[in-house]
Amino acid sequence: xxxxxxxxxxxxxxxxxxxxxxxxxxxxxxxxxxxxxxxxxxxxxxxxxxxxxxxxxxxxxxxxxxxxxxxxxxxxxxxxxxxxxxxxxxxxxxxxxxxxxxxxxxxxxxxxxxxxxxxxxxxxxxxxxxxxxxxxxxxxxxxxxxxxxxxxxxxxxxxxxxxxxxxxxxxxxxxxxxxxxxxxxxxxxxxxxxxxxxxxxxxxxxxxxxxxxxxxxxxxxxxxxxxxxxxxxxxxxxxxxxxxxxxxxxxxxxxxxxxxxxxxxxxxxxxxxxxxxxxxxxxxxxxxxxxxxxxxxxxxxxxxxxxxxxxxxxxxxxxxxxxxxxxxxxxxxxxxxxxxxxxxxxxxxxxxxxxxxxxxxxxxxxxxxxxxxxxxxx
Numbered sequence: 001x002x003x004x005x006x007x008x009x010x011x012x013x014x015x016x017x018x019x020x021x022x023x024x025x026x027x028x029x030x031x032x033x034x035x036x037x038x039x040x041x042x043x044x045x046x047x048x049x050x051x052x053x054x055x056x057x058x059x060x061x062x063x064x065x066x067x068x069x070x071x072x073x074x075x076x077x078x079x080x081x082x083x084x085x086x087x088x089x090x091x092x093x094x095x096x097x098x099x100x101x102x103x104x105x106x107x108x109x110x111x112x113x114x115x116x117x118x119x120x121x122x123x124x125x126x127x128x129x130x131x132x133x134x135x136x137x138x139x140x141x142x143x144x145x146x147x148x149x150x151x152x153x154x155x156x157x158x159x160x161x162x163x164x165x166x167x168x169x170x171x172x173x174x175x176x177x178x179x180x181x182x183x184x185x186x187x188x189x190x191x192x193x194x195x196x197x198x199x200x201x202x203x204x205x206x207x208x209x210x211x212x213x214x215x216x217x218x219x220x221x222x223x224x225x226x227x228x229x230x231x232x233x234x235x236x237x238x239x240x241x242x243x244x245x246x247x248x249x250x251x252x253x254x255x256x257x258x259x260x261x262x263x264x265x266x267x268x269x270x271x272x273x274x275x276x277x278x279x280x281x282x283x284x285x286x287x288x289x290x291x292x293x294x295x296x297x298x299x300x301x302x303x304x305x306x307x308x309x310x311x312x313x314x315x316x317x318x319x320x321x322x323x324x325x326x327x328x329x330x331x332x333x334x335x336x337x338x339x340x341x342x343x344x345x346x347x348x349x350x351x352x353x354x355x356x357x358x359x360x361x362x363x364x365x366x367x368x369x370x371x372x373x374x375x376x377x378x
Contacts, residue, residue, distance in 0.1 A: 049344050053330060054316040055362050055374035061098030063091035065369040071350045073115050073154075074365050078355050080136065081363060081371060082116050082123055090116070090125055092139060095355070098373060102139030106132050115154025117162075124155050124162060131155065131162065131174065148172060148181035153194040156202065161216055163202050165191030171204040171212060173219050183219030187212060189230065198237035198256040205231055205244055213242065213256045223259030227252060232272035236282075243296065245271040245284050253282075253299060263299030276312040278357055281335075283312040283320070291322060293338060305338035307331075314354045314362065316376060321362075323352050 047057055061081070065071070069085040076082070080101070081093045087109035092101045106113075106125050117124045122142070123134040128150050133143040149172055151164035161182060164172040167190050175182040189208035196203050201222055203213045207230030213223035229248030236243050241262060244252040247270040253262040273285035281302065282294040290306035308331050310324035319341060320333040328349055332342040346352075346364065353363045362374040 049346065050362075050364075050374050051377060052342050052344055053321065053332060053362075053374075054319075054377050056377045058361075058373040058375045059098035061093045061100070061371040061373070063093065063100065063369045063371065064089055064103035069109075070367050071365050071369045073113070074351055074353050074363070074371075075116055075118055076353050076355050076363055077118050080118065081353075082118060083365070083369065083371065084113065084116060084125070085369065088113070090123070090134070090139070092123065092136065093371065095361070095373065098371070101137070104134070104139040104141070106134075106141070114151060117155050117157050119157040124157060126151060126155050126164070128152070128167075133176075143179060145174065145176075145179045147174060148184065152190060152192050156195045156197060158197060158202070158216055163195045163204075163216065165193060165195060165204060169206050169208075169210075171195060171202070171214065171219075173202075173214075173216065185212060185214060185219050185221070193231040194234045196235045196237045196242065198242050199239040201256050203235060203237060203242045203254075203256060205235055207231070209246070209248065211242070211244070211254055211259065213254075213259060223254070223256055225252075225254050225259040225261060229270070232270075233274040236275050236277040238277060238296070241296070243275060243277055243282055245273070245275045247271065251275070251282070251284055251286075251294065251299075253296065265294065265299050265301075273309070274311040278312070278315065285309045285311070291333070291338065293335075303336075303338035305333060305340060308333055308338065308340055313352060314360060315358045316362075317359070325351070 063083040065085050069087050072086040073084040083091045088106045091103040112128045114126050121136045123136050125132040129147050131145040149166040149170050151166045153165040155162040160177050162174045169187045169189050170184040172184050173182040187206035187210040189206045191204050191206050193205050201213050202216045205211050209227040211225035229246045242254045249267045251265040267286045269287040276283045280296050282296045285291050291308040292304050293302040308322050310322050312320050313323045314321040320335050322331045328346050330344045331340050348366050350365045350367045354360045359376050364372045
């Protein structure tokens with residue numbers, strides 16, 4: 001997730017724009033104008049880059065990364081970080097200290113892994129045809145389950161069940177107690193988007209546009225819908241609704257108990273960025289328009305920020321953090337208008353992970369696996 005070299009993050013220099021309209025000036029559309037965004041100067045240190053985002057360094061941790069390997073999967077909760085390289089080595093770090101608790105080779109470097117999930121006192125490490133159950137305290141391999149189909153997503157764990165999307169298009173309900181398939185529900189085409197929990201149900205979307213909401217206990221359908229394309233991201237959901245940003249150039253809100261479409265927004269291009277749902281707002285990057293904030297209830301557009309792109313990953317000190325993984329740039333935005341406040345370039349970062357959305361801890365992971373914990377600055 002051992003490379004022990006320090007890295008320097010640099011950001012492109014830009015002059016602060018002068019003569020911009022004051023924030024909130026009448027006639028200025030949301031996401032455009034306002035106070036000019038600030039780009040952090042190229043000479044700024046790494047610590048100052050994160051300070052500009054509202055964070056300070058707490059520690060650096062070093063997962064086990066064998067030679068010629070790199071970071072691939074990182075998940076975190078309030079207590080632990082689970083890191084996996086692009087082989088089979090999994091490392092667990094303590095979030096309080098950054099120290100390694102354990103590291104283990106799960107299977108073989110040639111095994112095709114699809115991702116990991118933390119649930120209770122277990123780490124569920126999934127390959128495309130097996131599920132490895134590790135003790136979160138020791139890393140001991142407790143169980144090894146054969147999966148009934150070739151899976152494509154990391155598991156969604158709910159109680160004694162794990163749910164996977166699969167290459168044949170089957171939503172797989174796998175029983176963690178019996179270690180066998182509990183049920184399966186076949187859709188058209190493959191399921192590459194991770195299933196999502198919505199209230200008491202589980203929802204899945206196939207690449208043919210089939211939308212399925214099921215009872216997780218027995219796999220019976222409680223809602224069906226059909227859209228016109230698949231996904232390059234994962235759906236998000238709340239207790240009543242599943243939100244889908246599709247390659248069919250639309251954003252959908254689908255009721256989970258009937259499968260009826262609550263609202264649909266048509267865009268001009270396929271949507272591939274990961275959407276984010278928080279506190280009644282749905283954030284989606286739409287090509288050509290930037291980051292769009294929807295009212296999740298009715299689909300009304302609250303604002304558009306044309307120069308912001310990527311995924312909303314957190315809210316810090318009242319501002320949204322938007323991670324543009326393609327450009328390795330983080331922007332902070334005013335959540336009421338979408339105005340860009342800060343732009344920070346983090347060149348040597350593989351991914352950013354948070355433990356909770358609002359004012360949580362931020363972890364930066366470099367390609368070689370070094371993890372830095374950044375605490376919210378008081």
